Amino acid sequence: MDGQGPQHPLSDSHLDRELESAFGIEPSPEFVARVRTRVASEPERSWWRLGIVEPLFAVAIAGVVLAVVVPQWMRENRPVPPVTLDVVSRRTPGATERSSSAGARELRERLAVPPSAARAFRESRTLAIAVEPSQAPFAAETPLQLSAVIFSEDERQALLALVHAVEEGRVPPLPVATEDFVAMRALRIEPLVIEPLPQLARLEEQGATQ
């Protein structure tokens, strides 16, 4: 007993016995039954145990993202429906030597859109005017991206005239007799009349009388 340390250190087997006796308790007989009861009261256990909720949650998030992003993306990338104006023209030798009235008549004929073409234009937003395709040795197609909303009938005709003029080498286009065209609406600007405000007019009258 000198206080320097244990006199009789425990052997391994002794320590093992001590530990076994300390930890060697058994659960009570009703423990397993209690756990079963506890587990049986778990709400919605099968959904959690099967791991179904997590995938459903992921799918829901993906759905929300798609519902928000895709329509926006489609709106941004939606192609503007083109109005294609296909003009097939015939360039005949000596066309430039024709008289202006003959050229105007021919142009008017070309611009005369048959009802079927007009219907096709309304349905497919594509206007194709074929002018004697069998006799067109230098047929060419000139697709134009036009908007039916923006272009009025007058503008369409003017554009057609320009296209033909370019195709036939008449740039700037030859003057076309105006009487041969459908009468274009004149741009009339009514004179602007500004009436004096009643209050000011009355004050002016009062000033004049004084």
Add this chain to the structure above:
Amino acid sequence: MHDPGEVASRLHVWDRLTVDRALAQEFETRLVESSTLAVRVAYSVLRNREDAEDVAQEAFAKAYRAFSQLRDRDRFRAWLVRMTWRMALDRQRSNRRRAAREQPDSSVPPSAGTDGNAQEQRERAEYLWRAIDGLSEKLRVVIVLSSIQGHDVKEVAALLQLPEGTVKSRLFAARQQLKEALSWMARDRSIR
């Protein structure tokens, strides 16, 4: 004629019930074979049978909720040990906060000896618990797991998901500290 959608739905429900039943059977197996382990782990911290069983029960309930990820036996037991240990420590802290309703004498395993032997055994158990309390948590969990159900180093390493070498060195250190502490306590007792 049955609606194909309805048939598929019924099959789905049937499949789910079948899987559910299989999972329930697996869980039942794990419960039976691991209940002692969980209770002992909790008891090693709490030293109170009722508290230990409460904690072990809660740990099993948590394991049940996560059982789809814990179907492997070793994984289940390792998860259960760690969860029970953590929950037991939490319970111990809250117990201490509630001014120690812990009664070490009541939790000592019953002895088959005479009154004199029972007294001596209680004292020895008390020394042992004091010595175990003196260990750091890392050493304590290793000595607890190696002492219950005769786990060897490999099994303890698997339960704690630690390298075997780490477990071996911790176990050695824990045993040395325990032996030393118990010897000192025995010496003090003989002096008294």
